[in-house]
Amino acid sequence: SLAGGEAHAAGALPQAGPHRAPAPVPPAFSTAMPVPPVLRPLTSTGNVDFYELTIRKATARILPGIATEVLTYDGHFPGPVIHARSGRRVLVRHRNGLDMPVSVHLHGASVPPSSDGNPMDVFGPGTSRTYVYTNRQPHASLWFHDHSHHMEAEHVYRGLSGTYLLTDALEQRLPLPKGRYDVPITIRDARFDEHGQLAYTMADRNRTTILANGAPTPSFEVAARKYRLRLLNGSNLRLFALNLSDGTPLIQIASDGGLLERPVAVPVLTLSPGERADVVVDFSRHPVGTRLVLTNSGPGRPEQVGKVLRFDVVRTADDPSRVPEVLRTLPPASALPAAAVTRHIELSMDEDGRPDPRGFINGQLYDPDRVDTTVAFGSSEIWNVTNTNKRVAHNFHLHLVQFRVLERGGRPAGPTEAGLKDTVRVMPGETVRLHVTFDGFRGEYVYHCHMLDHSAMGMMATFRVR
Ligand code: C2O
Numbered sequence: 001s002l003a004g005g006e007a008h009a010a011g012a013l014p015q016a017g018p019h020r021a022p023a024p025v026p027p028a029f030s031t032a033m034p035v036p037p038v039l040r041p042l043t044s045t046g047n048v049d050f051y052e053l054t055i056r057k058a059t060a061r062i063l064p065g066i067a068t069e070v071l072t073y074d075g076h077f078p079g080p081v082i083h084a085r086s087g088r089r090v091l092v093r094h095r096n097g098l099d100m101p102v103s104v105h106l107h108g109a110s111v112p113p114s115s116d117g118n119p120m121d122v123f124g125p126g127t128s129r130t131y132v133y134t135n136r137q138p139h140a141s142l143w144f145h146d147h148s149h150h151m152e153a154e155h156v157y158r159g160l161s162g163t164y165l166l167t168d169a170l171e172q173r174l175p176l177p178k179g180r181y182d183v184p185i186t187i188r189d190a191r192f193d194e195h196g197q198l199a200y201t202m203a204d205r206n207r208t209t210i211l212a213n214g215a216p217t218p219s220f221e222v223a224a225r226k227y228r229l230r231l232l233n234g235s236n237l238r239l240f241a242l243n244l245s246d247g248t249p250l251i252q253i254a255s256d257g258g259l260l261e262r263p264v265a266v267p268v269l270t271l272s273p274g275e276r277a278d279v280v281v282d283f284s285r286h287p288v289g290t291r292l293v294l295t296n297s298g299p300g301r302p303e304q305v306g307k308v309l310r311f312d313v314v315r316t317a318d319d320p321s322r323v324p325e326v327l328r329t330l331p332p333a334s335a336l337p338a339a340a341v342t343r344h345i346e347l348s349m350d351e352d353g354r355p356d357p358r359g360f361i362n363g364q365l366y367d368p369d370r371v372d373t374t375v376a377f378g379s380s381e382i383w384n385v386t387n388t389n390k391r392v393a394h395n396f397h398l399h400l401v402q403f404r405v406l407e408r409g410g411r412p413a414g415p416t417e418a419g420l421k422d423t424v425r426v427m428p429g430e431t432v433r434l435h436v437t438f439d440g441f442r443g444e445y446v447y448h449c450h451m452l453d454h455s456a457m458g459m460m461a462t463f464r465v466r
């Protein structure tokens, strides 16, 4: 599914006939889900791994017989995986091989402002930029993606997204599935035009092809044993509500900021754009030959978006892995540092059907020259985040920090949201109550709706840690 090399000129792409319908999406489960490649450091010295990659156009084989132009980190679609370890530095030098400015944000990471990929902190065509990741935080399934001002949504949609798996001693000691049985899976939607090219228009409701690791509703061959699946919703707008077709619950072990305290059996796993959930699925409960479908009951027509991926149990395997009853300990909500300040954040966008809807935070469009919120370094605050729209779902992401979700709609957050989070869904009319501690670094960062079409419409703001 991955084709390196330079993009074809538009004229060299396969041409559709005059009456041809939109590019044929292959039948469900007829393609194989790729596992994204792991990047190797160029050099590893002392306590630093140094990577170098080029941001460039490439072509990917997503639909049968069609070369689709995509934007990539080093030619990879889906984006590559970087493995990192807490306390060990990662440096990534990105060369911009596109004809427009880019910036790279490591989502969920505690990094200095100079390496955060602020929307205005872009680097231009032909130039390079080195990002320094200190990894001074516990294990977590992170991801990196483009964040250039107003262009983040289209760039991520076209492929500028990769996986960054940060581990630490605590996580390594646990007998969870590892190695080839620990699989990152980015799920997202897309719309293809009649030439099989990715079509992007803001707030498009017709992105009804579901891709798992870049393949359209693929199948994935598994052994009859436990797997850790690191799920990321890489969509710009789509909410997923996932479950397995045999009705067995997914066992969620981690959320955005790493392991939960205890595994949670989740009948339907909700993931909004940018959120991650690591789940363990035990395929040994099924005989070889079984096929299980990961289905989606989120918004959309089930016949279009109801199937994500099929697991085909094709062989037996030893399984020394286990899911312990206790994965980690986190302070209970009652023991979090006292909050000095309570803030109210309102997310909204135009709902009147105008062609260019705008997105707002507390009634204002994003202005990179304005600091919207100033917080004291080391302090803790309560942020009540409300979606004031009637119909449009949003979510909320803060750079720099991992927070705790205290309440959703006035009730204590459920067990799947009880761990460390950096992105939280906020449904129409709903309020979530967050506890945030602003430590790590001082400087300016952004917070925004992670439905990236919305952030590109203005639903973003700046906070300064002083
Ligand atoms: Cu993944 Cu500012 O976001």
Ligand code: CU
Pocket: 393, 394, 395, 449, 450, 451, 454, 455, 459
């Ligand atoms: Cu939004």
